[in-house]
Amino acid sequence: MRAYFGEFGGQYVAETLLPALEELEDAFNRACQDKRFNNELVSLMGDYVGRPTPMTHAKRLSEHFGLNVWLKREDLCHTGAHKINNAIGQILLARFMGKKRIIAETGAGQHGVATATACALFGLECHVYMGEEDIRRQHTNVERMRLLGAEVIPVKAGSATLKDAVSEAIRDWISNVDTTYYLLGSAVGPHPYPTMVRYFQSVIGNEAKKQILEKKGSLPDAVIACVGGGSNAIGIFSAFVDDPVELIGVEAYGKGDGMHAASISFGTPGVLHGAYSFLLQDEDGQVLPTHSIAPGLDYPGVGPEHSWLSATGRASYVLVDDKEALDAYALLNRLEGINPALESAHAIAYLATYALRNKGKTVIINLSGRGDKDLDIVLEAGI
Amino acid sequence: MIARSIRKSSYPVIPYITAGLPDLDTTGKILGALAAAGAPAMEVGIPFSDPTADGPVLQQASNLALNAGFTMDSFFHNLIKWCSSIPMPIIVMTYINPLIRMGMERALSRIKDSGVSGIIIPDLPRDASGVYRMCSSMGLDLIRLIAPTTGRQRAKEILSQCSGFVYAVSVMGVTGPRDELPDGLVKQVDSIKELTSIPVCVGFGVSKKAQVNGLLDVADGVIVGSYLVSNIMSSPDPVKAVTDAYMGLVG
Numbered sequence: 001m002r003a004y005f006g007e008f009g010g011q012y013v014a015e016t017l018l019p020a021l022e023e024l025e026d027a028f029n030r031a032c033q034d035k036r037f038n039n040e041l042v043s044l045m046g047d048y049v050g051r052p053t054p055m056t057h058a059k060r061l062s063e064h065f066g067l068n069v070w071l072k073r074e075d076l077c078h079t080g081a082h083k084i085n086n087a088i089g090q091i092l093l094a095r096f097m098g099k100k101r102i103i104a105e106t107g108a109g110q111h112g113v114a115t116a117t118a119c120a121l122f123g124l125e126c127h128v129y130m131g132e133e134d135i136r137r138q139h140t141n142v143e144r145m146r147l148l149g150a151e152v153i154p155v156k157a158g159s160a161t162l163k164d165a166v167s168e169a170i171r172d173w174i175s176n177v178d179t180t181y182y183l184l185g186s187a188v189g190p191h192p193y194p195t196m197v198r199y200f201q202s203v204i205g206n207e208a209k210k211q212i213l214e215k216k217g218s219l220p221d222a223v224i225a226c227v228g229g230g231s232n233a234i235g236i237f238s239a240f241v242d243d244p245v246e247l248i249g250v251e252a253y254g255k256g257d258g259m260h261a262a263s264i265s266f267g268t269p270g271v272l273h274g275a276y277s278f279l280l281q282d283e284d285g286q287v288l289p290t291h292s293i294a295p296g297l298d299y300p301g302v303g304p305e306h307s308w309l310s311a312t313g314r315a316s317y318v319l320v321d322d323k324e325a326l327d328a329y330a331l332l333n334r335l336e337g338i339n340p341a342l343e344s345a346h347a348i349a350y351l352a353t354y355a356l357r358n359k360g361k362t363v364i365i366n367l368s369g370r371g372d373k374d375l376d377i378v379l380e381a382g383i
Numbered sequence: 384m385i386a387r388s389i390r391k392s393s394y395p396v397i398p399y400i401t402a403g404l405p406d407l408d409t410t411g412k413i414l415g416a417l418a419a420a421g422a423p424a425m426e427v428g429i430p431f432s433d434p435t436a437d438g439p440v441l442q443q444a445s446n447l448a449l450n451a452g453f454t455m456d457s458f459f460h461n462l463i464k465w466c467s468s469i470p471m472p473i474i475v476m477t478y479i480n481p482l483i484r485m486g487m488e489r490a491l492s493r494i495k496d497s498g499v500s501g502i503i504i505p506d507l508p509r510d511a512s513g514v515y516r517m518c519s520s521m522g523l524d525l526i527r528l529i530a531p532t533t534g535r536q537r538a539k540e541i542l543s544q545c546s547g548f549v550y551a552v553s554v555m556g557v558t559g560p561r562d563e564l565p566d567g568l569v570k571q572v573d574s575i576k577e578l579t580s581i582p583v584c585v586g587f588g589v590s591k592k593a594q595v596n597g598l599l600d601v602a603d604g605v606i607v608g609s610y611l612v613s614n615i616m617s618s619p620d621p622v623k624a625v626t627d628a629y630m631g632l633v634g
């Protein structure tokens with residue numbers, strides 16, 4: 001398996017972890033070929049996660065923008081976001097490897113909830129690292145994780161958000177690598193994580209392509225997804241990469257200048273959390289603080305495959321700020337009766353810009369999650 | 384130069400300190416005092432925003448140094464002074480990103496030109512041959528780490544691209560003082576020594592004189608970091624505090 005996407009990716013980790021990454025890659029390769037593993041994955045995706053998720057034609061939203069908009073409904077997955085696809089896939093892998101102690105990081109709490117859910121399903125011990133700022137912002141998800149039997153470990157370091165939670169999970173893994181499976185939640189980190197997470201999330205794109213061909217009879221003009229670490233985006237992009245379809249990743253522009261999380265738009269290549277990829281960093285190579293109203297997008301790095309898709313020009317990466325995302329959150333509620341996660345609302349918000357030059361075109365939005373978790377933030381913002 | 388200095392030392396304990404803690408002037412004074420106290424070589428760490436291989440002590444040290452205004456420019460400005468005034472080899476320890484940001488080749492040659500003898504990068508890519516080639520063509524030692532989890536084949540590969548000394552990581556974990564070191568450590572050091580003629584130095588977790596004594600029976604040197612750095616952070620007179628702590632380990 002290739003460890004790099006062009007120059008991006010690789011394994012920049014403490015020597016202690018290298019054998020564990022090798023073991024993981026080997027197990028993943030074997031699992032992909034294993035009939036029982038794949039059968040179990042498919043059956044859980046259907047009977048437990050609730051796949052395939054629907055493709056909804058958003059009629060009033062389409063009218064509003066003068067576009068033909070379809071929503072891939074990952075918000076209807078069990079636990080409320082696409083994160084469960086990867087969590088179930090990796091938990092099966094952890095079992096395949098005989099690991100009994102599971103650790104994870106979480107930002108919005110969706111990956112934490114998904115991991116805690118998968119652990120409950122199989123009776124595995126679960127520890128989730130979460131920044132204190134995110135614990136405050138996404139409190140309902142913290143309570144959900146506790147109900148599911150997981151331990152939520154607050155991270156105070158740095159900006160107390162997703163980046164620091166990942167760092168702390170890596171430290172735990174270095175210390176307990178013999179017994180522990182690190183269930184990373186996005187398409188970031190050292191090889192083989194970006195490839196593995198794409199594999200488990202590619203179900204989104206595969207379904208979406210089949211559904212749009214059935215329902216509309218042709219490919220869409222564009223596929224749009226929000227990009228935090230990039231797992232929901234790579235999951236839906238993966239099915240369309242070789243097709244004449246525009247791929248658009250939406251990065252969080254936060255409060256604008258210097259207060260955002262738009263790694264590809266404003267970053268430079270560097271190494272964070274084990275991979276070489278675009279990174280928000282200063283001139284000395286220190287990682288910069290980030291801001292987004294959507295906790296799941298509040299991360300200074302991005303998956304290496306997105307850096308490569310951007311560098312090669314295959315996908316483009318655009319900006320949506322906090323206010324636009326909040327407005328889109330409200331808009332989708334009003335026009336379609338669908339409450340999107342603030343992360344996913346970034347993808348919706350980009351339609352306004354996209355529509356300016358693309359009237360009448362057909363787009364699929366990856367609606368990566370539902371927005372119940374964000375009510376406090378949205379009310380606080382006065383929407 | 385590093386290997387020779389370690390071999391010559393009667394009590395080869397190599398201190399690690401974080402640069403810019405509490406400020407770069409003090410770092411210079413600490414290095415001078417540790418050299419006078421007999422340190423055979425000294426590791427100076429470049430603070431980093433996201434030190435994933437470090438425990439709480441060195442994380443806090445990085446944070447404090449960065450908040451106190453550490454910059455690469457001021458670091459290089461001081462590094463030249465330290466290297467020219469201190470007779471013992473200085474080793475720079477840094478995460479890879481600050482080097483990548485500056486451009487790997489340019490960063491390594493700036494470090495070399497400052498008078499530094501060796502470099503330790505805890506998050507080198509799996510295939511580090513490019514970095515090793517640059518270092519060896521400049522005459523900069525690339526000190527590599529071998530972990531308790533490292534297999535024999537990988538250890539050989541590492542040792543074929545390693546000079547100065549090889550850093551045997553004592554514990555499965557991040558940096559930080561431990562009350563006890565693992566039982567398998569002696570065997571681990573012995574098995575590395577079978578594979579190489581360069582000095583094998585043990586680090587991570589060491590904070591007690593008894594641990595140092597025990598390790599020096601098997602290893603060619605011992606590295607002490609978090610213990611010394613915590614003394615820097617907890618005292619109003621960091622130069623004295625860290626020198627006393629160091630003397631307490633070797634005296």
Ligand SMILES: Cc1ncc(COP(=O)(O)O)c(C=O)c1O
Pocket residue numbers: 081082083107108109110111185186187226227228229230231232233295296297341343344368369370
């Ligand atoms: C609903 C939702 N969408 C998107 C994201 C962003 O992650 P990624 O870019 O990996 O899809 C998150 C992360 O928490 C999320 O919860």
